[in-house]
Amino acid sequence: MNKKSDVIVVGFALFAMFFGAGNLIFPPYLGVISGSGWPLAMGGFLITGIGLTLMGIVAIAISGTSINDMADRVHPKFGALLGSVIMIIIGPLFAIPRTAATTYEIAMVPTMPGFSNILFIIIFFAITLYFSIRPASVVDNIGKVLTPVLLVVLLIIIGKGIMNPIGEIAVLSEGVGFSRGFTEGYQTMDALGSVILASIIIESIIAKGYTDKKTRVSMTIKAGIIAAVGLTVVYVGLMYVGATVAGTFDAGVERTALMIAITEELLGGFGKYALAVTIGLACLTTSIGLTAAAGKFFNDISKGKLSYNLIVISTVLVSAAIASLGVEKIISFSVPILCLVYPVVIVLIVMTVFLREKLTSRAPYAGAVTGAFALSFIEFLISMGAKSSVLISFRDSLPFAEAGFGWIVPSIAMSIIFVIFDKMLQKDTVQENA
Secondary structure, three states: OOHHHHHHHHHHHHHHHHOOHHHHHHHHHHHHHHHHHHHHHHHHHHHHHHHHHHHHHHHHHHHOOOHHHHHOOOOOOHHHHHHHHHHHHHHHHOHHHHHHHHHHHHHHHHHOOOOOHHHHHHHHHHHHHHHHOOHHHHHHHHHHHHHHHHHHHHHHHHHHHHHOOOOOOOOOOOOOOHHHHHHHHHHHOHHHHHHHHHHHHHHHHHHOOOOOHHHHHHHHHHHHHHHHHHHHHHHHHHHHHHHOOOOOOOOOOOHHHHHHHHHHHHHOHHHHHHHHHHHHHHHHHHHHHHHHHHHHHHHHHOOOOOOHHHHHHHHHHHHHHHHOOOHHHHHHHHHHHHHHHHHHHHHHHHHHHHHOOOOOOOHHHHHHHHHHHHHHHHHHHHHOOOOOHHHHHHHHHOOOOOOOOOOHHHHHHHHHHHHHHHHHHHHHHHHHHO
């Protein structure tokens, strides 16, 4: 065993699993709509896109080997529920279909116009199925073969954009800031993915012979840091490049069209082919990793009743059907659901990482999750068209609501309330038994 090289391989694999469609198309768009304010928007984006992602990996590693170990702090069955919801979101419902749709729109349409969308989707998911049907080799195949090529192409694009900027960064009168960057980071789905993908990484480390928990946690965290550094370089570079064209494009530009225009402007005719390779590898590696994770997750929670191969095949088929809708449609119907789930996951991750030693009962975790979900559900109803003045007034009256963080206070308040009730119940139980 060579611990250093193993950490590097696993770290590259983790980077590749996270770096997919959303990671490539969202930072440039955020740069366009933030203009000269891009560093502030970048700060918000990095918190949800990288900070929470790394904390999610750490939370799973210190809790055990899967999301069940972390979610057990809320309720023994909460892990299966939350994990299933997340896996469906980052699996066949949103993330996996978006990888194929983005690859087609950015890689195929500019380089091979007229190529059948349906035929491409079939080929894309046939490759995904081939790699993911062999779970034991997924991590090493991604880490050793696909990631280095992906990084080289990306760094060429970003390097050219920094050395020879397309234009001057414009000062926008209505540029977005930190809160928009924070919520835009939801679209990468990386924080959600971290609590699922961490398990496949941890299992890979165990399979390499590192069974001691302390060693396993250390290696997992180091691999997470490697992935985080890689993601930071790519995010900052792509957002800066996007900011240099803020005076040329407006908020109405499609994300895929923006990425095509930027790359062709930077690299000329060669650009669309370089971008095709980049997006193909980025999205394919993510598709493979998420499909394998879906197979493992549902096979585990069903205790083998649902076979790994059956789940993988089903995931591929459903993803292919949704991918045919196109990128913008997938994004539009994913936003409300992501805003519903994300606060719950954020609360659970943060409490696990920073408060696990101080909060030993389930009450504060259950209360915080309940508070976060309650406010997120109100936001969900409003985003879906609910016109209730009561709901809107309540939402707007909460601290930080204007910035999109209205769930923070309800989460804290419900955590305290649950702790008080838990102590009252314990006191009553003691008195009854006395």
